[in-house]
Amino acid sequence: MSDTRPKLLIVEDDPGLQRQLRWAYEDYQLFIAGDRQEAIEMLRAEAPAVVTLDLGLPPDPDGTSEGFATLAEMLKIKPDTKVIVASGHGARESALDAISGGAYDFYQKPVDIDELGLIVRRAFHVHALERENARLADTAPEDGRVLGRIISGAPEMMKVARTIERVAGAQVSVLLLGASGTGKELLAQGLHDASPRRSGAFVAINCAAIPETLLESELFGHEKGAFTGAIKTTPGKIEQAQGGTLFLDEVGDIPLTLQVKLLRFLQERVIERIGGRQPIAVDTRIVCATHQNLEQMIEAGSFREDLYYRLAEIVIRIPALKDRPGDPALLARHFLTRFARDMNPQVKGLAPDALAALDAWNWPGNVRELENRMKRAVIMADGKMITAADLDLDDERADGGDVVNLKAAREMADRRAIRRAIARTDGNISGAAKMLGISRPTLYDLLKQYQMQG
Numbered sequence: 001m002s003d004t005r006p007k008l009l010i011v012e013d014d015p016g017l018q019r020q021l022r023w024a025y026e027d028y029q030l031f032i033a034g035d036r037q038e039a040i041e042m043l044r045a046e047a048p049a050v051v052t053l054d055l056g057l058p059p060d061p062d063g064t065s066e067g068f069a070t071l072a073e074m075l076k077i078k079p080d081t082k083v084i085v086a087s088g089h090g091a092r093e094s095a096l097d098a099i100s101g102g103a104y105d106f107y108q109k110p111v112d113i114d115e116l117g118l119i120v121r122r123a124f125h126v127h128a129l130e131r132e133n134a135r136l137a138d139t140a141p142e143d144g145r146v147l148g149r150i151i152s153g154a155p156e157m158m159k160v161a162r163t164i165e166r167v168a169g170a171q172v173s174v175l176l177l178g179a180s181g182t183g184k185e186l187l188a189q190g191l192h193d194a195s196p197r198r199s200g201a202f203v204a205i206n207c208a209a210i211p212e213t214l215l216e217s218e219l220f221g222h223e224k225g226a227f228t229g230a231i232k233t234t235p236g237k238i239e240q241a242q243g244g245t246l247f248l249d250e251v252g253d254i255p256l257t258l259q260v261k262l263l264r265f266l267q268e269r270v271i272e273r274i275g276g277r278q279p280i281a282v283d284t285r286i287v288c289a290t291h292q293n294l295e296q297m298i299e300a301g302s303f304r305e306d307l308y309y310r311l312a313e314i315v316i317r318i319p320a321l322k323d324r325p326g327d328p329a330l331l332a333r334h335f336l337t338r339f340a341r342d343m344n345p346q347v348k349g350l351a352p353d354a355l356a357a358l359d360a361w362n363w364p365g366n367v368r369e370l371e372n373r374m375k376r377a378v379i380m381a382d383g384k385m386i387t388a389a390d391l392d393l394d395d396e397r398a399d400g401g402d403v404v405n406l407k408a409a410r411e412m413a414d415r416r417a418i419r420r421a422i423a424r425t426d427g428n429i430s431g432a433a434k435m436l437g438i439s440r441p442t443l444y445d446l447l448k449q450y451q452m453q454g
Contacts, residue, residue: 005029006124007048011039011070012086013058017111021052024113025120034058036070043074043081049127050120053103054086055094064094068101075102080130082123086111096172096313105169122169122196149186151334153427154324154419160187160316167314168194173266175251175311176289178318181368184289185249187318192245197285200244205237208250216258217274226275238271241284251311252292252303259304266310286311321363321370325419328358328370335374336386343375348384357388359420418446 008028010021018032031046033039035058043051051074055067071083082104087095095106104123107116150157167174168191176184185204192202210218221236238246248254254262265271266286270279288311297303321327332350340347350358354377363369377390417436425431433443 003029006050007031007046008120008124009033009039009042009046009048009051011051011053011057013054013056013061020111020113024117028120036066036073039070040073040077043077047078048081050082050084050104050123052084052086052107052116052120055098056086068098071098071101071103080127082127084116084119084123096170099166099170099314102166104166119169126165126194150183150190151331152324152327153330154319154327156319156324157327160318161190163314163316164191165194167191167316169196170314171285172313173285173311174287174314174316175294176287176316176318177291178289179291179320179366181366182318182320183367184318185247187316188245188247188287188289191287192247192285195245195285197244201241202245202247203237203241204247204249206249208253212255212258215254216261219258220261220271221273223273223275226273230275233273236271236273238265238282238284239280242282243284245285245287248286248288250290250292251288252290252294252297256302256304259307263304263307263310266307288312321366322361325359325416326422326424328361328363329355329420329424331367331370332358332374335371336378339375339378344378344381346384347378347381347386349386351385351387353388354386354391355424357391357393359416361393414446418443 006028008025009031010018010025011033012018012021013034018034022030022032029046029048031042031048033042039051039053042048053067053071053074055064055071056062057066057070060066067085071085074081074083079102083102085095085098085103085106086109087098087106095103095108098106104126105119107119150161152158152161164174164187174188174191176187178184188204189202192198205218207215217234217236219236219238221234221239222230224230224233261271265282269283270281272279294303294308294312298305298308321331329350332354336347336350358370365372373391373393374386376392377386381387381390418432421432421435422429425435429443430440433440436443438446
């Protein structure tokens, strides 16, 4: 009878620890490797879903070079493998470097078997979810959802989603960088939902929308009588997110005086309410976002460098909608379905000129602009199909770019046309080739030439 238990590969050169880990994982098919060569052979032969990897492998047991080389080779062979790396005390930087290099999570030595067991179980769960998502994407790709509520079929956003899933379980601060309207709050919510804090509160605050005089009270709360109008003690957003996640949108708008107080919380994990004298311990994870260039603000003296490095342990850059070919049409269909139900049930789809206009527009307002235009179009449409005129899109701001090099312009046009065709045919290469007016082998050659994922 075949063994149906999930496969777990342990890469560890310490025989004593090998035995300890072997006893702890009776629920898995266990494979043990003591060096890189053995680990790679077992990865190829058994294709385990999850790997625990000690970065200190021979011939560099006191360093990390061999461990990082093993990690890179494993992810190159089997990119969907969830690799959990081990780091010694004080090796937090190596662990974060490993996550940046594609590792799923990390744990510290000496090993806490129960804690590691939780990480391993979560890794198997995430791997199973990803496989199911891939299966659903093959059978019903029109939805295009990633991280719960984000809708995208673009590899750029898939990369963002994978990064968020990897860092969700790590106790690190995350900074989301992207233009207004790119979905930073939805991504922050997705990070919270994918983290061990998902049962706690997700609290969001837009630092740019609150007057400077009120922002401190909003964040840290106040005691009764602390100022005129303070008729009762009120916890701030940081306290409200106890055990959960606080999302600070437009963190670049926090004034310098308040940045000092936020830095103290990040360092000591305690706050003091306005008018209070007693420090209050709070366990809240901070996720930030901004469209501003914080590094330039640091040089200008309007943002503290020490606060930046506390907030930006992991930086995730979110692509603009114009850099996600295929997504405008995908999102437009989603918004059409949502708005038509309540506002204009006769509207059933998008006319060809509307699809062309969606593809050509440069979307300066990103997803928020697209949502607003689709709402207007659904309301204004006279027939069953939304037209370019309903979307109020003209040719003045269509994305022609300013490329003057013919070779670069040709490649840009090829890439965009290929991505749109693949998106419209839900990833069907034969259908995309037919739409493009070329043969399937020619499309494969172009995908290889432009290093695009087919």
